Amino acid sequence: MEDTVLFRKQYVISADDPLTFGEASSDIKKTLKQLGVPPDVIRRAAVSMYEAEINTIIHGGGGEGEVFIYAGRVKIVFRDQGPGIPDIEKAMQPGFSTASEKAREMGFGAGLGLPNIKKNSDEFTIESEPGKGTTVTIIVRL
Secondary structure (H helix, E strand, O other): OOOOOOEEEEEEEOOOOHHHOOHHHHHHHHHHHHOOOOHHHHHHHHHHHHHHHHHHHHOOOOEEEEEEEOOOEEEEEEEEOOOOOOOHHHHOOOOOOOOOHHHHHOOOOOOOHHHHHHHHOOEEEEEEEOOOEEEEEEEEEO
């Protein structure tokens, strides 16, 4: 039986305005605080979501994010229509990055995003097809 969704929010993730980078993860962090979620869970969810959000921007050219809060977990999903990830195993290696020079100049692209998501989530999946985009699903248990 599927859990009841207690909260759901969608985000349009734009790659055009660096001043908005991280807004979705900041918004969810505030929501989780208001719901009385323990600080360590908030931190793990916010870090995971931020990393996925930034990857959606710098690698996927923008996309969409969606957050579901259930009684026992937070589910975070990001989708983009970017170039996809040709080698997910390689992309998971700390320090590996395909970020553009522009992204690196803005302080992104250190190759730690996917490893940080894995480290801070309880479940983490990547579905990607070169030329068609990527979907990242993150579960953080409450």
